[in-house]
Amino acid sequence: MEKVNLPILKKKAKKIAEQLGVELYLVGGVVRDWLLKGGEEEFKDVDLVVSSSRKHFAILLAEELNIPLEDMEFWDEYFVVKIGKLIDVASFRREYYPEPSVLPKVSEAETIVDDLKRRDFTINAMAYRLWPEPEELIDPFGGREDLKKRLIRFLKRDSFVEDPTRIYRAVRYKERFEFEFEEETFNRILLDKNYISRLTPARIRSEFERIADEDKLINCLEFIYEYNLVPNEVVHFLKKPNRDLIENFLRSRKEFNNEAFLITILSMILDSRLDQDDIELLAKRFAFTKKEMRVLEEIEVLKELALIDNLKEAYKLYIILSPMGKKISRLFTDMVEVIEERVEQVKLSGNDIINIAAKKGVRLLGKEVGVLKKRLIAEVVSSENGLSEMKQRELVEKWVSCKN
Numbered sequence: 001m002e003k004v005n006l007p008i009l010k011k012k013a014k015k016i017a018e019q020l021g022v023e024l025y026l027v028g029g030v031v032r033d034w035l036l037k038g039g040e041e042e043f044k045d046v047d048l049v050v051s052s053s054r055k056h057f058a059i060l061l062a063e064e065l066n067i068p069l070e071d072m073e074f075w076d077e078y079f080v081v082k083i084g085k086l087i088d089v090a091s092f093r094r095e096y097y098p099e100p101s102v103l104p105k106v107s108e109a110e111t112i113v114d115d116l117k118r119r120d121f122t123i124n125a126m127a128y129r130l131w132p133e134p135e136e137l138i139d140p141f142g143g144r145e146d147l148k149k150r151l152i153r154f155l156k157r158d159s160f161v162e163d164p165t166r167i168y169r170a171v172r173y174k175e176r177f178e179f180e181f182e183e184e185t186f187n188r189i190l191l192d193k194n195y196i197s198r199l200t201p202a203r204i205r206s207e208f209e210r211i212a213d214e215d216k217l218i219n220c221l222e223f224i225y226e227y228n229l230v231p232n233e234v235v236h237f238l239k240k241p242n243r244d245l246i247e248n249f250l251r252s253r254k255e256f257n258n259e260a261f262l263i264t265i266l267s268m269i270l271d272s273r274l275d276q277d278d279i280e281l282l283a284k285r286f287a288f289t290k291k292e293m294r295v296l297e298e299i300e301v302l303k304e305l306a307l308i309d310n311l312k313e314a315y316k317l318y319i320i321l322s323p324m325g326k327k328i329s330r331l332f333t334d335m336v337e338v339i340e341e342r343v344e345q346v347k348l349s350g351n352d353i354i355n356i357a358a359k360k361g362v363r364l365l366g367k368e369v370g371v372l373k374k375r376l377i378a379e380v381v382s383s384e385n386g387l388s389e390m391k392q393r394e395l396v397e398k399w400v401s402c403k404n
């Protein structure tokens, strides 16, 4: 992934600030990480704030850095201009929440301190003035001290009511930096966690996508599980996160990047029994795509079979995850080889199943053929000594007769 070199950026940005006669600050994560890691030079994203002329400033800086600007129309409403995916240029902003837990209305603010006031935690509410010189840390809420004390502390009591995504942000920072919650902040998280239910599914999904990106993903999920930090209607589906699944995922994260979100949620509901209504509820609450929802449905069918047939634990896992494709099955490399050998022993194709059913006077839908095929695979894989073709035919005949 491309990164920003801070010394180079500072030099170029300062020159432009001087030329335009505007104040210029580094803000948020970059200041926090720079203080925390003792002067690191490369950053994956950098937030800049200017006192005015953000568009003009961003155009000149993008030119200097030779990075294209993102579509300005879209970002303008948030007072932010994006230079590539790497740099945000904003002007001083104030936020006002028309009601709890919806996106804020944004308006212009007078000073950098006003801008810092709207932020989530003291460690994120620091600015570093680059221009006019001398360079100086602006730290009105004691962020630097909290970094030293390794504390996550909110700025105001209704922070989580206004924006419950901050609960997830707090968990990420706590686990990422191995910090603690300041006492009142933690109490407020517990008191206000119900507001998570008011967030739109897209916002919840986006928070879980960011959690899925964390190295300490398991710790984040265990914390979320321990304190039930999900929308109320889905709390009872949550189980202790499946460590094996997450650890395997983390070992081959690159390969599974597109499935990161699904694996993350799955790790917490794998051991739950879900009916169609439950799946629909989960899909709605976490904004699953159609494809992700289908995976959940498949998993449930297979879980059911696994339970009926009392499969050994390993087979169960394989079967549960195989609908997600070979790629995901590979998370379980140890068992896959043995299992695939067994899958080879399945002698009947989809067409064979259709013909057997037809002989019994049953017309199968495509979906039903798929389910029967998987059921047959489950039988063959879990049988002690394999199943002859004849036995396999008998089984299918039995199943289709039941349907009649």
Ligand code: CTP
Pocket (backbone or CB within 6 Å): 027, 028, 029, 030, 045, 047, 118, 119, 120, 121, 124, 125, 163, 165, 166, 169
């Ligand atoms: N911010 C906030 N409340 C939010 C989201 C963001 O106050 N719900 C502020 C914080 O000051 C944060 C800054 O906006 O530092 C930038 O947000 P973001 O890019 O999401 O976070 P980073 O601080 O860059 O942290 P991370 O390392 O997780 O990207």
